[in-house]
Amino acid sequence: MKRIYDVIILAAGSARRFNDQPEVNKIMLPLGGRPVFDYSLSLFLEDESCRKIWLVIRQRDRQALIAAMQDLYGEQPEQVTLVIGGSERQDSVAQALKALADNPAPYTLVHDAARPFIHTDLVNHLLEGLKGFSAVIPGIPAKDSMKLVKGDKVIQSLYRPEVRHVQTSQGFETTCLIEALNQADADNYYGNEEGELVERLGIEVKMIDGLEENLKITTPLDYAFARLLVEKGQLS
Numbered sequence: 001m002k003r004i005y006d007v008i009i010l011a012a013g014s015a016r017r018f019n020d021q022p023e024v025n026k027i028m029l030p031l032g033g034r035p036v037f038d039y040s041l042s043l044f045l046e047d048e049s050c051r052k053i054w055l056v057i058r059q060r061d062r063q064a065l066i067a068a069m070q071d072l073y074g075e076q077p078e079q080v081t082l083v084i085g086g087s088e089r090q091d092s093v094a095q096a097l098k099a100l101a102d103n104p105a106p107y108t109l110v111h112d113a114a115r116p117f118i119h120t121d122l123v124n125h126l127l128e129g130l131k132g133f134s135a136v137i138p139g140i141p142a143k144d145s146m147k148l149v150k151g152d153k154v155i156q157s158l159y160r161p162e163v164r165h166v167q168t169s170q171g172f173e174t175t176c177l178i179e180a181l182n183q184a185d186a187d188n189y190y191g192n193e194e195g196e197l198v199e200r201l202g203i204e205v206k207m208i209d210g211l212e213e214n215l216k217i218t219t220p221l222d223y224a225f226a227r228l229l230v231e232k233g234q235l236s
């Protein structure tokens with residue numbers, strides 16, 4: 001099996017929507033006896049197609065993360081390079097791309113460390129999709145109706161069958177991801193996620209089916225739900 005992709009795991013978020021204690025990083029919280037970040041880290045460590053893991057962290061979490069990896073693996077695994085993130089998601093991805101630029105893999109995946117229940121099947125579907133597209137992202141159908149609003153005014157009702165909740169991992173040809181980030185930087189444009197930055201280049205982005213269980217731990221309620229799922233043996 002060829003090691004064809006690198007993954008950028010984003011673990012440097014400010015967790016503004018999680019709590020009012022910036023010193024607590026949700027990706028370090030315990031989930032079934034190990035930290036949240038280890039769920040995706042271990043999946044990519046075990047994936048034979050994955051060459052390197054660029055783990056983007058906050059400077060203040062560095063020591064704690066190194067200590068956690070020592071506990072889990074005896075040492076920091078050699079595939080893992082720590083990168084200090086920027087203030088926004090996009091700045092963090094840009095930092096990682098800078099770090100990998102000398103020797104990029106053909107493909108780069110971007111994953112949220114706060115999505116512990118990513119599955120190998122999803123990673124394989126992304127890689128399959130990248131044979132025909134420069135950017136492939138997963139999404140799941142919206143269950144609720146979705147509306148665009150400005151303040152308290154409804155601007156537009158979205159046609160639900162065409163609406164998706166976007167997930168990570170997202171997969172890219174590395175050259176395409178670098179171009180998308182460079183263009184966004186040149187335009188001083190900040191998007192929600194990397195797929196959007198590729199769209200801005202006029203490049204088609206393929207949507208594949210995400211997984212309902214691939215939830216993101218954004219709020220304390222999400223964390224409670226994730227713990228319940230692990231405790232009940234629904235997910236591991």
Ligand SMILES: C[C@](O)(CO)[C@H](O)COP(=O)(O)O
Nearest residue numbers: 089112166167168192193216
């Ligand atoms: C990329 C993402 O997971 C797609 O839904 C989401 O936008 C990440 O958001 P965050 O603000 O970086 O947590």
